[in-house]
Structure formats: C-alpha cells, structure tokens
Amino acid sequence: MxxxxxxxxxxxxxxxxxxxxxxxxxxxxxxxxxxxxxxxxxxxxxxxxxxxxxxxxxxxxxxxxxxxxxxxxxxxxxxxxxxxxxxxxxxxxxxxxxxxxxxxxxxxxxxxxxxxxxxxxxxxxxxxxxxxxxxxxxxxxxxIKSEYELGIMQEVAKISSRVFDFIAQNLEPGIRETDLAGRIESFARTQGHSGRLQMRHYRSIGFSFHIMGGESGGQSGALDSPVCGTGMYTAYPFGAGTRIIEKNDPVLIDLGTMAFGYHIDESRMFVAGKMDSQADAASQAAMDILYQVKTAMKPGVP
CATH class of the missing domain: 3.40.350.10 (Creatinase/prolidase N-terminal domain)
Structure with missing residues (x-):
C-alpha cells in the first residue's frame, strides 16, 4: 500500500x-x-x-x-x-x-x-x-552536481519559468503586494513548488515569494540581499508588504523555487504599465552586465 x-x-x-x-x-x-x-x-x-x-x-x-x-x-x-x-x-x-x-x-x-x-x-x-x-x-x-542532479535542476527551472509567465500575465495595478504574493504562491504550488526553501544557517530564513513594488524595491533591511522589502510585521520584516502596487510601478519579484530538494532562484523586474525611463535604463544595464559575465564565464577563466 x-x-x-x-x-x-x-x-x-x-x-x-x-x-x-x-x-x-x-x-x-x-x-x-x-x-x-x-x-x-x-x-x-x-x-x-x-x-x-x-x-x-x-x-x-x-x-x-x-x-x-x-x-x-x-x-x-x-x-x-x-x-x-x-x-x-x-x-x-x-x-x-x-x-x-x-x-x-x-x-x-x-x-x-x-x-x-x-x-x-x-x-x-x-x-x-x-x-x-x-x-x-x-x-x-x-x-559538484552530477548529471542526475543537473537534470533535476533543469526541471525546477521549468517550474520557475512557468511561474514567471503566470506573473507576467496576471500583474495589474491596484493590488497589494501580499495579495499578489498569495496568487503567485498558489499557482507555484500547482506547478510543483515545495512551498518553502531550506536554509543551512540557523540565523537565516528561507522565504520564496519576495514581491516589492515601487518604493518597496528600494527598502533595505536585515535580509542578506541587496533588496529586502518591508514585510508585513516587525517580527518578519522581509518580502511583500501591504503597499498597493500602482500603475507604472517597477515591481521587483525575487522567486526562489524548490522542488525535488533543489533550488532555483531568480529575480526579475516587471512593470504594471510602462517603465520609467531611468528605471528602464538601470534594468537594461543589469541585463547587459549579466550577459557579458555569462559570455566570459568559461572553464579555466580566473
């Protein structure tokens, strides 16, 4: 049985x-x-x-x-x-x-x-x-991952990709960060997300769904990350808060996906409307840096 x-x-x-x-x-x-x-x-x-x-x-x-x-x-x-x-x-x-x-x-x-x-x-x-x-x-x-592990990580990456596609199709102004986080989490679970992340350090907290709209995306805090978000409470001051996502807000979404015991972590920038020119330029610069690093990253390169 x-x-x-x-x-x-x-x-x-x-x-x-x-x-x-x-x-x-x-x-x-x-x-x-x-x-x-x-x-x-x-x-x-x-x-x-x-x-x-x-x-x-x-x-x-x-x-x-x-x-x-x-x-x-x-x-x-x-x-x-x-x-x-x-x-x-x-x-x-x-x-x-x-x-x-x-x-x-x-x-x-x-x-x-x-x-x-x-x-x-x-x-x-x-x-x-x-x-x-x-x-x-x-x-x-x-x-060092085996071929078996790399195959699993590719499957986890597919889950992450489907979740980000869902976000692109469902992001709209007028929604609270926490409400959007709930929708994303609900969909991610249907795709195979384990629901939580595992952290090795006892002072670290694993949280999968960081949603930061507009000013929230620039909120520093205790999280070991360039971005933190406000969170809902002082006891857990990370990630999505009660701020309403407004039209043309840049929305930073940091999604950690876990399935089969393995993590894929991606951060992407969205906009509920049209991106501000300065924010758009900064986002493009980040992508240019990413692809230059990716091109240069080869075995044997110090």
Missing part, C-alpha cells in the same frame, strides 16, 4: 552509491573514520529518505540509516541496505558497537548545524570518540 502513496522522485541507487563513495573518499583524506548525519537535508542527500532518522557513514562498513519514524516509507524511499528501526537516538551507539565492534576513533558531525546541547548529548552517547567538523566534507560532496 505504501508504494502506491509515495511520490515518484526516488533517488537512484547508483546516485546514492556515488555520493556515499565520494564522502568516504573525503573522510579518508581528512582522517575521519565515521560521520554522524543529523540534519534532514544532509541525510536525505546521502540516503534518499527524509524521514525522521539519523545516518551513520563508516569508512569501513556499509552506511546505517536509523529510522525513528516512519520505517515503511524510509525502506521504500532509500536504496540503502542497512535500514534499522529505533525508538530513540540512545539506541544507536549500542547498535553501531554491536555491528562494527567499536566506535570510530574520529567522528565527524556538522558543527555548523548541531546545537551545543545536542552535540554534548551525542558526545556522551559515543563516549571516547574524538570529534571533528564534518561540514566541509558534506558541502564539498554537494558542490
């Missing part, structure tokens, strides 16, 4: 095997004997399942995916052969020790993500291990 309900975007076994092998090669180069993955996007990348789980990758043995919930889905989603049900993370060290005979001498974990309290707890569970930051290993594995 579970197979009939699952999405069809299962990561191929060959792709998971390639990722695990790449991680093990980097572990060997840096003297890490085992890596304990606790961050959902990380263990999804190396296992193919984003269920409530932990993934342990040993340099010498097959990976162990420990699943708290939901085991049938994890088994259906992941091509890994060692998938172990657990009721609590406290069971994991005993299983590793029984299976492998001992803990790794050096254990890697993502220092950029794991809270101090959790890390201290893991230290107490894996008593005697020397701990090392595995973040550089993890992100370097993901930095």
């Amino acid at each position: 579970i197979d009939k309900l699952l999405p069809l975007d299962l990561t191929p076994e060959a792709e998971i095997s390639r990722r695990i092998q790449t991680l093990k090669e980097k572990m060997a180069q840096t003297g890490v004997d085992g890596v304990f993955l606790t961050h959902r996007p990380d263990y999804y990348y190396f296992s193919g399942s984003a269920q409530d789980a932990w993934l342990y990758v040993s340099l010498e043995y097959e990976p162990l995916l420990f699943v708290k919930r939901y085991l049938p889905r994890a088994v259906a989603e992941s091509p890994l052969t060692q998938i172990v049900p657990v009721h609590s993370v406290t069971e994991i060290p005993h299983i590793i020790k029984d299976s492998h005979g001992s803990f790794p001498k050096t254990m890697g974990i993502a220092f950029d993500l794991v809270p101090v309290r959790d890390f201290q707890f893991y230290q107490s569970l894996f008593y005697g291990c020397a701990w090392q930051d595995a973040t550089p290993l993890i992100v370097s594995c993901r930095a």
Whole structure:
C-alpha cells in the first residue's frame, strides 16, 4: 500500500552509491573514520529518505540509516541496505558497537548545524570518540552536481519559468503586494513548488515569494540581499508588504523555487504599465552586465 502513496522522485541507487563513495573518499583524506548525519537535508542527500532518522557513514562498513519514524516509507524511499528501526537516538551507539565492534576513533558531525546541547548529548552517547567538523566534507560532496542532479535542476527551472509567465500575465495595478504574493504562491504550488526553501544557517530564513513594488524595491533591511522589502510585521520584516502596487510601478519579484530538494532562484523586474525611463535604463544595464559575465564565464577563466 505504501508504494502506491509515495511520490515518484526516488533517488537512484547508483546516485546514492556515488555520493556515499565520494564522502568516504573525503573522510579518508581528512582522517575521519565515521560521520554522524543529523540534519534532514544532509541525510536525505546521502540516503534518499527524509524521514525522521539519523545516518551513520563508516569508512569501513556499509552506511546505517536509523529510522525513528516512519520505517515503511524510509525502506521504500532509500536504496540503502542497512535500514534499522529505533525508538530513540540512545539506541544507536549500542547498535553501531554491536555491528562494527567499536566506535570510530574520529567522528565527524556538522558543527555548523548541531546545537551545543545536542552535540554534548551525542558526545556522551559515543563516549571516547574524538570529534571533528564534518561540514566541509558534506558541502564539498554537494558542490559538484552530477548529471542526475543537473537534470533535476533543469526541471525546477521549468517550474520557475512557468511561474514567471503566470506573473507576467496576471500583474495589474491596484493590488497589494501580499495579495499578489498569495496568487503567485498558489499557482507555484500547482506547478510543483515545495512551498518553502531550506536554509543551512540557523540565523537565516528561507522565504520564496519576495514581491516589492515601487518604493518597496528600494527598502533595505536585515535580509542578506541587496533588496529586502518591508514585510508585513516587525517580527518578519522581509518580502511583500501591504503597499498597493500602482500603475507604472517597477515591481521587483525575487522567486526562489524548490522542488525535488533543489533550488532555483531568480529575480526579475516587471512593470504594471510602462517603465520609467531611468528605471528602464538601470534594468537594461543589469541585463547587459549579466550577459557579458555569462559570455566570459568559461572553464579555466580566473
């Protein structure tokens, strides 16, 4: 029954095997004997399942995916052969020790993500291990995309393109930024948008639909971006606000699309009418720069 309900975007076994092998090669180069993955996007990348789980990758043995919930889905989603049900993370060290005979001498974990309290707890569970930051290993594995990943990103780009076509056909003066954002989000979801973005840094917030009309497009703020928007509240001062988009307003739309676990991020300028000549010139200059950079960007160019 579970197979009939699952999405069809299962990561191929060959792709998971390639990722695990790449991680093990980097572990060997840096003297890490085992890596304990606790961050959902990380263990999804190396296992193919984003269920409530932990993934342990040993340099010498097959990976162990420990699943708290939901085991049938994890088994259906992941091509890994060692998938172990657990009721609590406290069971994991005993299983590793029984299976492998001992803990790794050096254990890697993502220092950029794991809270101090959790890390201290893991230290107490894996008593005697020397701990090392595995973040550089993890992100370097993901930095170079495979043909499989590039194919997925092309599909995500198609979703983004369809959403921007929808925006061009539906943008009109007299609508609030937040109302337009709602329409765009609703359509994007019908096209396969996951509904949210995933951010690696705990101080960053992933938000997909930034709509900034007229003066809002020049509003600076806390967002790590040249543009921020006003937002609706001081508690979340980013993106679309309550400003009414007026005729001939330049409207900056920054859309982050996520599907299949991958992002495509595009910013485009629209106008509800006719673009002001100064804004039009600035927009054209930005496009000229983009295409010049694109032409110059080739392998081997510093």
